[in-house]
Amino acid sequence: MYPFNQAVESLLEIAHRCAQKGWLPATSGNLSVRLNGHPLSMAITRSGCDKACLKTEDIIVVDERMQVMSGYAGKPSAETSVHVGLYEKFPDIACILHVHTIFNNLLSERYFSISEGTGHISFAQHELLKALGHWEEKASINIPIVPNYANLERLGQAVTEAAYRDVPGVLVHRHGIYAYGESPEAALRHLEAFEFLFEYHWRLNQAASS
């Protein structure tokens, strides 16, 4: 649970850091911080704004029905349903970060079966799994990949159903990743670890096949 001013400060800092890495191209991405648990409210980015130069006025507050709360104006992220679903499923998470990157898109393509409408990518025994909370000796994780439904209610349901609490991210086919954590710092750490693993995996496979 975070006060609005602190949520804004974290979101601006995270957006700046992600933008420097090229993870928020062409106004893509949406970011949120939970303000309250019961009833749910969150600070979330405005739909369509350029998150690469996110400003305080681009962050608005919505409730669990995705209604903008009084005192705030504008249209919340088109993908607010995904944020609502994840916050409701995992009461202890406080931040959700959605970005579109080249490597998360490449792997969402490589490990998704269009005919089956599902997929996952596995990582095992890699040091950076510790940044995702997996300190065990022979750690392994599966990151789920869901279809990129045009119906955003359905997308929200698909991401929420596929999400595990101990693997803090879900890929969306040819779209991007939703990463989450118990604080803004944890969500960013998870996002950076996922993106490191994706790039590493892609480059390793490229090197092996050349």
Ligand SMILES: CSC[C@@H](O)[C@@H](O)C(=O)COP(=O)(O)O
């Ligand atoms: C501009 S393409 C990306 C959008 O379609 C969407 O996937 C996205 O990430 C941003 O949507 P937004 O409504 O601004 O939160």
Ligand SMILES: [Zn+2]
């Ligand atoms: Zn998106």
